[in-house]
Amino acid sequence: MTLVVQTLSEQIFSLVRDRIISGKIPADVAIRQDALAAELGVSKIPLREALARLEQDGLLLSQANRGFFVRPLNATEVEEVYALRLKIEPDAVAEAAKVATDADKRKAKAALDALDTAANTDKTQVGRLNRAFHMSLVRPLNRQVTIQIVERLNIISERYVGKHLEPAGRDDRAHNEHMALLELWSGGKATEVAALMHQHIAMTLEDLRKQFETEKAHA
Known part of the structure; x- marks a missing residue:
């Protein structure tokens, strides 16, 4: 322990x-x-x-x-942070998938289990645990500068994760996408997991854009 x-x-x-x-x-x-x-x-x-x-x-x-x-949530920050994640995170996850050990895979599975539990019991922890899961797919890369940059971007993203999950049904979609990411990553399928991670981040960005546009229109 x-x-x-x-x-x-x-x-x-x-x-x-x-x-x-x-x-x-x-x-x-x-x-x-x-x-x-x-x-x-x-x-x-x-x-x-x-x-x-x-x-x-x-x-x-x-x-x-x-x-x-x-610091207030805003559409400009969303564009910047998620654009940077799209450039860095998919490739980092792909490279990590190539070298992940069995212990790394167990940690990633435990991180996803914790996230799923929080999604059903304590929404205040979802942002933090979402970051923990995403980082579990990057840490085996063992490139400290890359890891620090990706984590910094995920920290800033945490409140936006909560905002993104406000509409009904997105919890289930996020769970399914995370399960698919973990399966590909654990199988060492670098190309496939990079593509799915890019899609996962891009879809979240598009959803957030629409949420901010709707809020602006109603303001």
Whole structure:
């Protein structure tokens, strides 16, 4: 068994991050650091450290003399992030499929099982676990720069994953696509898994485009 020890700042980071992903912290008002620190039972120093990390991850933005705000979801960021994922992630997954060990495949299967469980029991964890599954298909590549770039893009994508799954029926589609990806990847079918990953990301991007266009039209 591996013992995972988190610092206080890391624990706060995880707690606040989950609240941002789930939408519990609104995007249009400054985070009340005094109130949040009191609620969490911590001082403001580790809280500020966690907020600074969340800003680096693209979930928050800071404004002089106003504090930290949740970064609003927007169509421009979607286009940029998903375009970069389309250029990098399919090839990375394909190359990883060629070298994945049996242990890597078990980890990927466990990551998908955890994602499926969360989809039925705790929607607030879906974005994080979706990232964990996608990264499990990339990590065997063992190219740290590529892995870091793909993970960074997936971190930014997490809230958009939640948005994408809002319409009914998309949970089932995502599950089926993930199952197919895992099967191809585990079988070492690099060309096929790259094509399906490209399609998976591209379809999500197209769905998000339509959602933002609909929201804009109704605004």
